[in-house]
Amino acid sequence: MEESYPSEYGPKWSDQRAERMLGALVCAVVGLLLALIVTVFIKAWPSFSHNGLAWFGAGGSVEEQLNQIYLSGLEGANYVYTFHAWTLIWSTLLITGGAVLLALFSALFVSVFIVEFAPVWMRDILQPVVRFLASVPSVIYGLLGVLVIVPFIGNHLVTEPQKASVAGVISLSGYSLLAGVLILTVMIAPLMVSIFSDGLRSVRPGWLEGSLALGVNRWRTTWKIAVRSARPAIVAGTVLAVARAIGEAVMLGMVSGSVAFAPNPADGMIFIYEPSRPLAPTIVKNIDSLGSAPSNATLFAIAAVLLLSAAFFSMAGWVARRAMRKYGATA
């Protein structure tokens, strides 16, 4: 069993040196993340410090404020930072919330279907389908949204009286909350399905067999035993999907109308046809004003809010999944 160390690998690595090098690399990546967080917040600080908590509040027109901020940067000297982001935050909440609710409902049923009820042939079709839907680039979803969904909503769903009723305020052309929510649902549901299915598969078979042995039918067994014991996976999948939805910039920028307008549910169902613009697309839209110092700070402030909320949600998902691993996943 004498084996010479092949020379193609160069001088023999000492184990300790390898460990130290890998460790250094790991530290570098951790450091990079810290640098990212610190940089974003330092860059964002002027905007936050000038506005205080009013940054998150409502007031004035966001477009007008962004424009003023940009122009003041070009003139030099007196920077204007006044920015009230509530319109954008509200749009983010509406679109993310709507999409996550729809996706949660459909993903739960689909994953139960995949794991428990689908015939083998159907399962063999659905799994690649879910993987495919998850891997379609967001810009393709956006393009299909702009060229198919948006015209459909504008021409067929929104009625003329509805358009006329808000004509002085905003035009209902189909670029809407509804388009954003529907497409975002299709984008985040596959992520949920894959995590939910993992959770449902790792439920201990004994628990299900016990329930079946008591005469509970398969449907009830699945919902009362499997879905409940896979709850950590469901929480994890949902919060990860929220994190993904909050950060979605390109697709929403294309279909949501890209107008800083706050759809008001109090107006009745018409609000789902109203355009808006969430936080992330605002950055993309105003990216050319990065050169103006106050605009730069404002965009980084938006990025900081996105970063905090997305990081919070993905960490929450990670914690939930760890809990799942601890008491499930014996298979």
Add this chain to the structure above:
Amino acid sequence: MESSVATPPPNPPAAPPPRKPATAAVEGSATWQLSDRIGLAACWALGLLFCAIAVAIVVYLLIQGLTYLKPSMLVTPAEAGFSQSQTGGFSDALIGTLIVGTMGIAIALPIGIAIAVWLVEYGRPAGLARITESTIEAIAGIPSIVLALFGTVIFSSTALGFLSRTTEGIVFGRSFFAASTMLSLVALPLVVASTREGLNAIPQHVREASYAVGKTKIATVRRILLPTARPQVATGAMLGLGRIIGDTAIIVVLLGATQNFAPVGSTFPLNYLRGAGTTLTNFVYEASPTGNLNQPQKAYAAAFVLLLMVLALNAAVDVVHRRARKAGTWSH
């Protein structure tokens, strides 16, 4: 069970005949209450809806792509023009996608493998391991637009000015180097997760056997563990590649602003990599009705090419998966 068909009791009979659950004899839904059957119908409906959406996307883009895609578009760069017939093709975007994909994964793969190896095989001190795990999760959760903004800070610094165009001391910050580096962060978590899964699936006794014949830990990793985990590493790389070529926000911020290569300097190939450029995602974004070019037909054609790439990557993942499972090196 027959009697319960006529009058379904609120609770099914207490003593069903003994049977094996799961695959053996599957109970039909005929004995279920109406609400349960409606639920099952909802399962079918939503499952079929998912399939229908996927089929609709593929078929629609296939039709539009075959209608508008001309082979000449793949080899002609975009040009300025007034109508869609004058504006050339998107060869620069296609090549840009290939460059970005290659460079991004070339950065993400070694780093990702190294992190996964450290996490699974070393992982000391435990505190650092936990921090690393959550760092990777956090990177996976960072919206790519935030990564893009961070990239503008890094690559507009004077120290890294040699990686992009510099005009009168102001660093432009947009180049293939900048975009690929930030895009590698998008792929990194996928590579790490997949490689970890592969390493974790290797039984402990394989490592012990290797140590027993006198191999060091790092030699075991390089000669035994990583080759065994190759299918998972390849899967991670392909998933990461899919994310890289599909990302738009980072490209728009760190590379775009043009539909052609804008080489800087004269050393081939560095001049192209240092310059701004475009990719298919950027082209689709700009060519869509909401973009600056507004050429929906070209957008469809480019989106079709992009979709083909994504489908090819998906198929490749499937092939690797299937082969590895046949060879018995995939854990599940």
